[in-house]
Amino acid sequence: xxxxxxxxxxxxxxxxxxxxxxxxxxxxxxxxxxxxxxxxxxxxxxxxxxxxxxxxxxxxxxxxxxxxxxxxxxxxxxxxxxxxxxxxxxxxxxxxxxxxxxxxxxxxxxxxxxxxxxxxxxxxxxxxxxxxxxxxxxxxxxxxxxxxxxxxxxxxxxxxxxxxxxxxxxxxxxxxxxxxxxxxxxxxxxxxxxxxxxxxxxxxxxxxxxxxxxxxxxxxxxxxxxxxxxxxxxxxxxxxxxxxxxxxxxxxxxxxxxxxxxxxxxxxxxxxxxxxxxxxxxxxxxxxxxxxxxxxxxxxxxxxxxxxxxxxxxxxxxxxxxxxxxxxxxxxxxxxxxxxxxxxxxxxxxxxxxxxxxxxxxxxxxxxxxxxxxxxxxxxxxxxxxxxxxxxxxxxxxxxxxxxxxxxxxxxxxxxxxxxxxxxxxxxxxxxxxx
Amino acid sequence: xxxxxxxxxxxxxxxxxxxxxxxxxxxxxxxxxxxxxxxxxxxxxxxxxxxxxxxxxxxxxxxxxxxxxxxxxxxxxxxxxxxxxxxxxxxxxxxxxxxxxxxxxxxxxxxxxxxxxxxxxxxxxxxxxxxxxxxxxxxxxxxxxxxxxxxxxxxxxxxxxxxxxxxxxxxxxxxxxxxxxxxxxxxxxxxxxxxxxxxxxxxxxxxxxxxxxxxxxxxxxxxxxxxxxxxxxxxxxxxxxxxxxxxxxxxxxxxxxxxxxxxxxxxxxxxxxxxxxxxxxxxxxxxxxxxxxxxxxxxxxxxxxxxxxxxxxxxxxxxxxxxxxxxxxxxxxxxxxxxxxxxxxxxxxxxxxxxxxxxxxxxxxxxxxxxxxxxxxxxxxxxxxxxxxxxxxxxxxxxxxxxxxxxxxxxxxxxxxxxxxxxxxxxxxxxxxxx
Numbered sequence: 001x002x003x004x005x006x007x008x009x010x011x012x013x014x015x016x017x018x019x020x021x022x023x024x025x026x027x028x029x030x031x032x033x034x035x036x037x038x039x040x041x042x043x044x045x046x047x048x049x050x051x052x053x054x055x056x057x058x059x060x061x062x063x064x065x066x067x068x069x070x071x072x073x074x075x076x077x078x079x080x081x082x083x084x085x086x087x088x089x090x091x092x093x094x095x096x097x098x099x100x101x102x103x104x105x106x107x108x109x110x111x112x113x114x115x116x117x118x119x120x121x122x123x124x125x126x127x128x129x130x131x132x133x134x135x136x137x138x139x140x141x142x143x144x145x146x147x148x149x150x151x152x153x154x155x156x157x158x159x160x161x162x163x164x165x166x167x168x169x170x171x172x173x174x175x176x177x178x179x180x181x182x183x184x185x186x187x188x189x190x191x192x193x194x195x196x197x198x199x200x201x202x203x204x205x206x207x208x209x210x211x212x213x214x215x216x217x218x219x220x221x222x223x224x225x226x227x228x229x230x231x232x233x234x235x236x237x238x239x240x241x242x243x244x245x246x247x248x249x250x251x252x253x254x255x256x257x258x259x260x261x262x263x264x265x266x267x268x269x270x271x272x273x274x275x276x277x278x279x280x281x282x283x284x285x286x287x288x289x290x291x292x293x294x295x296x297x298x299x300x301x302x303x304x305x306x307x308x309x310x311x312x313x314x315x316x317x318x319x320x321x322x323x324x325x326x327x328x329x330x331x332x333x334x335x336x337x338x339x340x341x342x343x344x345x346x347x348x349x350x351x352x353x354x355x356x357x358x359x360x361x362x363x364x365x366x367x368x369x370x371x372x373x374x375x376x377x378x379x380x381x382x383x384x385x386x387x388x389x390x391x392x393x394x395x396x397x398x399x400x401x402x403x404x405x406x407x408x409x410x411x412x413x414x415x416x417x418x419x420x421x422x423x424x425x426x427x428x429x430x431x432x433x434x435x
Numbered sequence: 436x437x438x439x440x441x442x443x444x445x446x447x448x449x450x451x452x453x454x455x456x457x458x459x460x461x462x463x464x465x466x467x468x469x470x471x472x473x474x475x476x477x478x479x480x481x482x483x484x485x486x487x488x489x490x491x492x493x494x495x496x497x498x499x500x501x502x503x504x505x506x507x508x509x510x511x512x513x514x515x516x517x518x519x520x521x522x523x524x525x526x527x528x529x530x531x532x533x534x535x536x537x538x539x540x541x542x543x544x545x546x547x548x549x550x551x552x553x554x555x556x557x558x559x560x561x562x563x564x565x566x567x568x569x570x571x572x573x574x575x576x577x578x579x580x581x582x583x584x585x586x587x588x589x590x591x592x593x594x595x596x597x598x599x600x601x602x603x604x605x606x607x608x609x610x611x612x613x614x615x616x617x618x619x620x621x622x623x624x625x626x627x628x629x630x631x632x633x634x635x636x637x638x639x640x641x642x643x644x645x646x647x648x649x650x651x652x653x654x655x656x657x658x659x660x661x662x663x664x665x666x667x668x669x670x671x672x673x674x675x676x677x678x679x680x681x682x683x684x685x686x687x688x689x690x691x692x693x694x695x696x697x698x699x700x701x702x703x704x705x706x707x708x709x710x711x712x713x714x715x716x717x718x719x720x721x722x723x724x725x726x727x728x729x730x731x732x733x734x735x736x737x738x739x740x741x742x743x744x745x746x747x748x749x750x751x752x753x754x755x756x757x758x759x760x761x762x763x764x765x766x767x768x769x770x771x772x773x774x775x776x777x778x779x780x781x782x783x784x785x786x787x788x789x790x791x792x793x794x795x796x797x798x799x800x801x802x803x804x805x806x807x808x809x810x811x812x813x814x815x816x817x818x819x820x821x822x823x824x825x826x827x828x829x830x831x832x833x834x835x836x837x838x839x840x841x842x843x844x845x846x847x848x849x850x851x852x853x854x855x856x857x858x859x860x861x862x863x864x865x866x867x868x869x870x
Contacts, residue, residue, distance in 0.1 A: 108809075117828070118827060199827050199828070214653070220826075244852050248853055248854050249852075252852070252854050336450060354847075358847075359454045360450065360453075362450055362453070362553070365843065365844045366844075366845055367848065368846070368847045369847070369851075371851065371852045374846055374851070379864065380545055392841045393635065393655045393828060393829035393841065394829045396841055396843065397844045398844075406827045406831055408800065408831065409800045409810075409815070409832045410793050410800075410801055410802070410803075411803070412793075412803045412804070413805030415673070415676035417684075417808070418683055429816065
């Protein structure tokens with residue numbers, strides 16, 4: 001099947017899926033979870049073949065050890081996938097929720113109701129677990145999904161999709177086109193052009209993948225290309241708290257998108273404790289790139305100078321840039337200018353300063369006295385996450401199932417026409433909010 | 436100032452505007468309304484010059500009479516603009532609303548709060564009243580706006596912007612860059628490329644304008660290119676109600692985007708009353724383009740045959756296509772395939788059929804026993820409207836002030852770090868919803 005045919009079939013399936021009751025979708029997901037456990041052997045041998053190819057050589061360039069680690073499945077990981085799908089089945093259905101009801105006039109009720117977006121295109125790199133996670137979230141929310149995995153995980157992806165196909169066979173109410181896949185870059189580029197049939201693209205991968213997708217489609221893209229997050233230690237920052245948050249926001253998981261790349265320090269806080277704090281980071285193996293003021297303050301540490309580029313770089317590893325600022329305002333301006341509008345935090349005992357930071361910083365998450373690493377769907381209590389969005393429209397920040405639905409207006413009348421409410425002697429509307 | 440400079444200045448202004456209290460924004464809007472009344476003479480003479488140029492010749496092609504009508508201002512229209520701005524000042528502030536609060540753990544509270552989108556680019560054709568309406572809605576919601584009017588209304592637009600500039604001079608808290616304008620197609624095309632600085636484009640105009648904008652930008656576009664809406668008369672449609680809705684949904688305002696272009700009629704309803712209904716439309720001056728089954732049913736009316744193109748055409752005038760269907764399912768499929776996902780209505784006394792239509796039709800508005808013409812921000816009770824959106828992400832259907840805001844997550848902690856909640860001995864989250 002070509003990309004256009006796949007997308008058309010997905011659109012058709014999405015329209016049917018939108019009307020499938022929650023309980024049927026949940027039973028289907030539980031069936032998939034059972035199927036994963038039953039097919040564990042087949043999945044692991046497909047995955048072993050992927051890992052073997054990747055280990056020997058991949059496009060003449062061997063896969064990085066971290067990518068190989070993400071690619072590799074074992075029994076525990078497959079059990080985890082099944083448990084993840086069962087957890088999604090337990091979540092409330094995000095579709096069909098009544099957001100508001102208004103009595104426009106007697107016998108004329110307007111309802112705003114959530115409904116699925118339609119067709120999702122999900123592009124991921126070497127993580128086979130994205131197949132089950134995104135497949136489950138898409139179907140739970142009533143969306144059809146087209147998946148495109150990396151070449152290095154082709155056999156694993158196929159084995160996992162076989163499990164979904166097996167479950168589909170025993171649920172005639174769930175259309176087969178609800179979950180499909182394409183292979184190859186040409187296939188995905190063709191799909192990115194089909195804005196008539198595809199409603200949202202979710203790229204799960206590194207900077208290059210996300211930028212490529214953003215540059216080659218007019219379909220809305222949910223996600224983020226990079227996370228340049230900041231910790232700002234205000235004049236009134238508590239030393240112990242500042243140290244704990246600075247360490248956590250980088251060392252807890254240096255490659256995470258919500259790890260903080262840049263440390264901004266108010267001159268007064270810097271005078272109190274920046275030198276021992278930086279000493280501690282250096283000791284923990286963090287490479288520091290510092291502004292001139294910071295270097296002058298801590299000559300004994302021999303810190304490397306930061307360039308303009310450092311203020312806009314996501315290091316993805318144990319490197320951190322440090323800048324001394326003269327005021328809260330300078331910190332806010334730096335964050336708004338150089339950040340990626342992902343997650344920003346201020347450490348301070350001054351409530352007014354905190355509220356000013358919260359209201360002036362332009363980002364999906366703005367925190368006070370908490371680590372940037374809290375920016376995450378599970379930590380926020382969403383139960384499951386499709387990604388973290390840095391765009392402003394639709395969904396922002398960590399996105400759970402609610403980011404996969406839109407809404408429609410249902411108007412139930414008893415023969416009303418607009419002419420009655422127009423012109424001279426126009427009948428007035430009631431516009432009364434209903435519970 | 437070049438487009439990049441204008442956009443940068445707007446971004447800067449938007450960040451300041453986001454923190455301006457509601458009362459200050461409302462006072463500013465009332466000042467603009469007063470200014471409009473005081474400058475009425477200057478506005479009308481600028482407008483008279485625009486009208487005179489347009490009347491003689493415009494780009495060698497005279498303006499259509501309806502466009503000339505929209506261009507022309509008088510004292511009543513200027514008073515109406517002032518009243519409109521005062522009404523916007525009275526609406527609740529869409530920004531700063533708390534959408535949800537969650538206690539993640541003791542002393543760690545997550546808040547989801549609405550905030551402005553940022554910078555809007557609004558492109559409109561020959562309606563000078565769009566300047567005051569959109570200007571007021573943008574500033575009310577805390578957004579900066581860049582306006583691009585048609586060449587034919589250049590002097591009127593400048594006179595109206597002068598009024599905003601005059602009010603800005605007495606409100607130092609509202610940054611001057613919050614409202615700016617560009618002229619010329621080259622200027623607007625340059626702005627459409629600045630997705631880093633502009634967050635939403637609102638094209639207010641005809642099909643060609645909207646399509647041009649959609650095809651030339653990666654910035655999200657709020658609006659609709661066309662409205663191909665349907666009235667479906669079900670098997671159990673009441674004749675009198677069906678007739679009233681069919682007439683209203685086209686003749687009340689044939690050029691409206693929510694006017695119904697296609698009439699779908701179940702064979703049983705057609706047998707009961709389609710011939711007299713069509714006779715009535717023909718008598719009212721509506722040109723009918725009918726499917727073969729309809730033509731066979733009403734040979735005496737000599738109806739023109741509909742082509743495949745008719746099913747996807749917004750006529751924008753007193754023309755209507757008519758199709759006889761054999762079932763509700765056929766009607767739903769036709770609507771989903773040929774409609775523009777704007778507004779669709781079913782007329783029936785059969786509640787089950789109505790609910791099936793409401794749940795299976797894929798459109799921003801799906802109605803039962805009501806005219807498609809109700810799809811409108813004022814009729815829905817939004818107080819003001821920025822447009823009607825047929826996209827699925829962000830805002831859908833008639834869009835009020837709520838469509839000009841997004842949200843951000845504020846997390847207020849007391850020093851929490853993620854390491855506490857990870858690994859062995861991980862502290863569990865509370866995830867308790869707060870009022």
